[in-house]
Amino acid sequence: VFYMNPCRPSSDIAPLLQPEALGKLAHDAVHALLREGESLNTQASYRTALRYWAAWYGLRYGSAIALPLPVASVVQFVVDHAQRSTPKGLVCELPDSIDAALVAQGYKGKLGPMAHTTLVHRIAVMSKAHQLRQLDNPCQDAQVRELLSRTRKAYAKRGALPKKKSALTKDPLQAVLATCDDSLRGKRDRALLLFAWASGGRRRSEVAAAEMEQLRRIAPAEFVYTLFHSKTNQSGRDRPENHKPVLGAAGAALQDWLQTSGIAEGRIFRRILKGGHLGGPISPAAVRGIVQLRCALAGIEGDFSAHSLRSGFVTEAGRQDVSLADTMALTGHQSIPAVMGYYRAESTVLNRGARLLDEEKGKAKEKNEAKNS
Numbered sequence: 001v002f003y004m005n006p007c008r009p010s011s012d013i014a015p016l017l018q019p020e021a022l023g024k025l026a027h028d029a030v031h032a033l034l035r036e037g038e039s040l041n042t043q044a045s046y047r048t049a050l051r052y053w054a055a056w057y058g059l060r061y062g063s064a065i066a067l068p069l070p071v072a073s074v075v076q077f078v079v080d081h082a083q084r085s086t087p088k089g090l091v092c093e094l095p096d097s098i099d100a101a102l103v104a105q106g107y108k109g110k111l112g113p114m115a116h117t118t119l120v121h122r123i124a125v126m127s128k129a130h131q132l133r134q135l136d137n138p139c140q141d142a143q144v145r146e147l148l149s150r151t152r153k154a155y156a157k158r159g160a161l162p163k164k165k166s167a168l169t170k171d172p173l174q175a176v177l178a179t180c181d182d183s184l185r186g187k188r189d190r191a192l193l194l195f196a197w198a199s200g201g202r203r204r205s206e207v208a209a210a211e212m213e214q215l216r217r218i219a220p221a222e223f224v225y226t227l228f229h230s231k232t233n234q235s236g237r238d239r240p241e242n243h244k245p246v247l248g249a250a251g252a253a254l255q256d257w258l259q260t261s262g263i264a265e266g267r268i269f270r271r272i273l274k275g276g277h278l279g280g281p282i283s284p285a286a287v288r289g290i291v292q293l294r295c296a297l298a299g300i301e302g303d304f305s306a307h308s309l310r311s312g313f314v315t316e317a318g319r320q321d322v323s324l325a326d327t328m329a330l331t332g333h334q335s336i337p338a339v340m341g342y343y344r345a346e347s348t349v350l351n352r353g354a355r356l357l358d359e360e361k362g363k364a365k366e367k368n369e370a371k372n373s
Helices: 024-037 040-061 071-081 096-104 116-132 142-157 170-177 184-198 204-208 248-261 284-298 307-319 324-331 336-340 352-372
Strands: 084-086 089-091 215-219 222-226 243-246 270-272 278-281
Touching: 040 071, 040 096, 040 116, 071 116, 071 142, 116 142, 170 184, 170 284, 170 307, 184 204, 184 243, 184 248, 184 270, 184 284, 184 307, 204 284, 222 248, 243 248, 284 307, 307 324, 324 336
Parallel strands: none
Antiparallel strands: 084 089, 215 222, 222 243, 270 278
């Protein structure tokens, strides 16, 4: 029936004559959908990476970058930015003059080699750019892949591991919360910190984007927050773990903030303007600033950021023997290796396996004491 009676377009719409090729409008629509489906953080990191590639290429080769890149250019990018051991110490091939120019023009934050994780990200972004344009991908060339693999192993042998932020576990978090007074700013910060921590270690973007419409009150000072979209659920699938409890101290702090601020719709966490007036929504960067400022006021030692709330929650959950399944339901992790990566050094010393000999000594002591009594 379909072939006998095909749908016919309206007479005022010209039919597409090339089914095997996209027209300009469809091409633009595809790119718009791809951009809209990406998180703002991903878009920003991609733009930064591609701007750097273009600047580096222009300074290194004296011409504008054009895709597809030759394999040799990608290899040159790696050796320009990856450090290697020599009798004179660690070196890379990026000329000092080009390094200085990249910093002066705002493409780099500081002189010297970039972190290995940044290098890997830059290569991944360039690989994605080729993939989306259906071009021969030099980043997937066997030579490039082997070079990156060996580079990673060389960094590991030197002990150059990625630096992780300190975890805000229960005790340091209590010290941080103690810096929050009864002012509007203090109530906001207390509610924000507890909301982010107690609901499973929310990411800073999730905290900044939290809406009243996603918050459901289940008791006078207890709530359930529905996280429709996250890094691990970017397609917005309806899952039981989307619903995050905000109970106890976290619920009480949130209730206090909402009652004092009068917020009933829109973003939950807002800026505080001069004079103690309520402003617009806070940004993800502001969440990081709040964590760092409160940690500094509390005088606790460590390198903290907004992510310290997430790692602190997971570490504390491990300390208090919360099951991995319950922990992952709150954090939103989909794989065990991913959530295990958040445990910090302080959770290592709590491993009972490290004290097996001590436990045996303790049992022997108890037996002797019982025998003598």
